[in-house]
Amino acid sequence: MKLWGGRFKEGESKLMEDFNSSLSFDKKLYKQDINGSMAHVKMLAKCGILKVEEKDQILKGLTSILGDIEAGKMKIEGDYEDIHSFVETNLISRVGEVGKKLHTARSRNDQVAVDLRLYAKEKAMDLIETMEELQKVIVKLGEENNVIMPGYTHLQRAQVVTFKYYIMAYYNMLERDKKRVKSAIEIMDESPLGCCALAGTTYNTDRSFTANELGFKKPVDNFMDGVSDRDFAIELIGDCSIIMMHLSRLSEELILWSSKEFDFIQISDAYSTGSSIMPQKKNPDAAELIRGKTGRVYGDLVSLLTTMKGIPLAYNKDMQEDKERFFDALDTVLACLKVMTGMLSTLKVKGKNTLKAVKKGFLNATEAADYLVNKGMAFRDAHRIIGEIVIYCEEQGKAIEDLTLEQLKKFSSLFAEDIYSFIDYENTLNRGIKKEIKQ
Ligand code: ARG
Numbered sequence: 001m002k003l004w005g006g007r008f009k010e011g012e013s014k015l016m017e018d019f020n021s022s023l024s025f026d027k028k029l030y031k032q033d034i035n036g037s038m039a040h041v042k043m044l045a046k047c048g049i050l051k052v053e054e055k056d057q058i059l060k061g062l063t064s065i066l067g068d069i070e071a072g073k074m075k076i077e078g079d080y081e082d083i084h085s086f087v088e089t090n091l092i093s094r095v096g097e098v099g100k101k102l103h104t105a106r107s108r109n110d111q112v113a114v115d116l117r118l119y120a121k122e123k124a125m126d127l128i129e130t131m132e133e134l135q136k137v138i139v140k141l142g143e144e145n146n147v148i149m150p151g152y153t154h155l156q157r158a159q160v161v162t163f164k165y166y167i168m169a170y171y172n173m174l175e176r177d178k179k180r181v182k183s184a185i186e187i188m189d190e191s192p193l194g195c196c197a198l199a200g201t202t203y204n205t206d207r208s209f210t211a212n213e214l215g216f217k218k219p220v221d222n223f224m225d226g227v228s229d230r231d232f233a234i235e236l237i238g239d240c241s242i243i244m245m246h247l248s249r250l251s252e253e254l255i256l257w258s259s260k261e262f263d264f265i266q267i268s269d270a271y272s273t274g275s276s277i278m279p280q281k282k283n284p285d286a287a288e289l290i291r292g293k294t295g296r297v298y299g300d301l302v303s304l305l306t307t308m309k310g311i312p313l314a315y316n317k318d319m320q321e322d323k324e325r326f327f328d329a330l331d332t333v334l335a336c337l338k339v340m341t342g343m344l345s346t347l348k349v350k351g352k353n354t355l356k357a358v359k360k361g362f363l364n365a366t367e368a369a370d371y372l373v374n375k376g377m378a379f380r381d382a383h384r385i386i387g388e389i390v391i392y393c394e395e396q397g398k399a400i401e402d403l404t405l406e407q408l409k410k411f412s413s414l415f416a417e418d419i420y421s422f423i424d425y426e427n428t429l430n431r432g433i434k435k436e437i438k439q
Helices: 014-020 023-046 052-070 083-101 108-144 163-188 207-213 223-228 231-257 285-309 317-345 351-360 365-374 379-396 405-411 425-431
Strands: 148-153 156-162
Touching: 023 052, 023 083, 023 108, 023 207, 023 317, 052 083, 083 108, 108 163, 108 223, 108 231, 108 317, 148 163, 148 351, 148 425, 156 163, 156 351, 156 425, 163 231, 231 285, 231 317, 285 317, 365 379, 379 405
Parallel strands: none
Antiparallel strands: 148 156
16 A cells, blocks of 8 residues: 555565555554644645645544544554555545545655654653652652761762752752753754655645644744754653663662662562562662663664764655654653652651761761861861871771760860760751752
8 A cells, every 4th residue: 555656667575565664663653643634734725725625524534533543443554654654545545535635745754754743742741741740759758858868979978968958969850851851842843844855845835834733833944954854853862861861870879778788768569579589589670670771762862863874865764763763762761750750759768777877977077177177277187187086986986976075185186075066967967958958
């Protein structure tokens, strides 16, 4: 069932037909394809290229196809080259000869370009909404767990923070991710419909009308660019890659924190799995899968960048390879955002253990040095002295605040009774991150 048999004498080889067909994956675009066709046919009638009755018949046919697909009455399968051929062929069999007029002043090149942009815009909005859901859960988790925990550099205990402050770092990453996706929507918001194959059409069409019907800001400026631009897909997969990188870092934290070595959190049974051999095991599979799928989305990005890098203007069939990677990236990141949201909404934070880790980690050493500086010592000297105190504490199995004033004074005569309140964890938090917290 081909749309282009006229100039061919011989049939296509079955091997080539299968190789060429994109229906199995571009069927995802059925709604965008039908909506694009509806806007197109309305424009054709408005411009006097089709009669109003013809437009109405075609619209009726397209509406019934859309309805049947959505109701599950019509399966998108069979011997069709792609979703565009599927819709058009079925339209003709439903409404008869008039259906053949749909493709006037249009090519599959601008058709697929507009379908994909419509799909990208819709999914980009889903992404923003789904990120917002995750952000809400992050805020709640932080509010409910405003407990002290160690902050790390080099994965070594560094300074004291709170769980809330820690997790809100990821809220902020998602805030930037949303801005990036919004900006991608803004850039892609131009309609390629009406560019036709590459050089427009001699019919007097109205591209602003179709752009407006489909909710785009304006039509694209250049036809050749319009049909062969896939920047919007690459940009969105790029944004997805950054989102995945953030989710992957968070996953890594959750995996570490749920290990007995850290024991800071408990991931709920609903987001864990067991081992087939070791009965005691509870594995953080959800987090590991998110971390693993990050590579897959990066792969999608590199794949599409590579597909596009060497093709001359305008449309080339290479570009059919955009879809599976694009769909995969979007489906993957949406699924990962949802799983992360579920996992965080059921997560338990073990505040006692995070506090214990703070106490064992000399997390007030920097503040102890600041104390000496406040008493007039140069920071370098203070740094060295506190370093010596840490060695002493390690030998004694003690924290800095466990030392008596007498012991402290052996290291510096500047120590006085107020050292204990100065290096108290709550107090250091109040003087440090808490005064900066805006959220
Ligand atoms: N299935 C094609 C694609 O996804 C549709 C465009 C076909 N255009 C063409 N000139 N053969 O790229």
